[in-house]
Amino acid sequence: MGVAEPQLKLPKGPFKAYLFDCDGTIVDSMPLHYVAWKRVLAEWNCEFEEQTFYAWGGMPVAEIISTLNVRDGLRMPVEEIARRKEALYFKILPELKAVPEVLEHIELSHGHIPFAVVSGSTRDSVTASLDILGLLDRFETLVCAGDYERSKPDPEPFLIAAKRLGVRPEDCLVFEDTKMGIQAATAAGMASVKILQPWEMVLVADHGAV
Known part of the structure; x- marks a missing residue:
């Protein structure tokens, strides 16, 4: 064979x-990261479209939050959001x-x-x-x-x-x-x-x- x-x-x-x-x-x-992003950003009414998420693949977490802040005129605390997003990701990691x-x-x-x-x-x-x-x-x-x-x-x-x-x-x-x-x-x-x-x-x- x-x-x-x-x-x-x-x-x-x-x-x-x-x-x-x-x-x-x-x-x-990426699907697990996206779930984590959606959950944490929803608290700030920040839309993160799936195609944008994939287009920004490879961009560091802090950079994504800063870019979203500029795009949407928000003041999300970068370090806190990054920490919470990572924690949510680790929670669903067994999948x-x-x-x-x-x-x-x-x-x-x-x-x-x-x-x-x-x-x-x-x-x-x-x-x-x-x-x-x-x-x-x-x-x-x-x-x-x-x-x-x-x-x-x-x-x-x-x-x-x-x-x-x-x-x-x-x-x-x-x-x-x-x-x-x-x-x-x-x-x-x-x-x-x-x-x-x-x-x-x-x-x-x-x-x-x-």
Whole structure:
């Protein structure tokens, strides 16, 4: 019996490191994050549309709250809202699942080349998500909110990961689910592969293209 082809097709390598976004890429956590956001923002009558939420994927939590404050003329306390949103996320975390087509590549390549996570989420959030799925020990380093000054679409987070792994940017492959993340990878001089978001999967099923 032959070995099945991986579901997710990668660009031609060879690559010396894989850099993974976390939420929506390794872990199917975006729906859980969205539930947490909706609950905490409802107290401020702040609308956070689902498509906006996905478009802002990769943006640090504090930055999202500040941006919503500016957009809606609100004065939500950034640190308090961020803390409550994270607490709500941790509460529903046991429902978390991995993204199968990405998990497949993690299992196939683990031990052959180094891995890093490059995320806009907090280190606590990323660690908890990976830990619950038993994946935390697969990654040599985690680059999270607070580890860099400029978030995606700036290349800085990916460049930090490459430097920590001792691999040239052009030898890295990035796994990302957002346009912002793909832009950051391209700006860093890295190849990338796009993981479809839920609304994109619906479009593909309906029309055969995003």
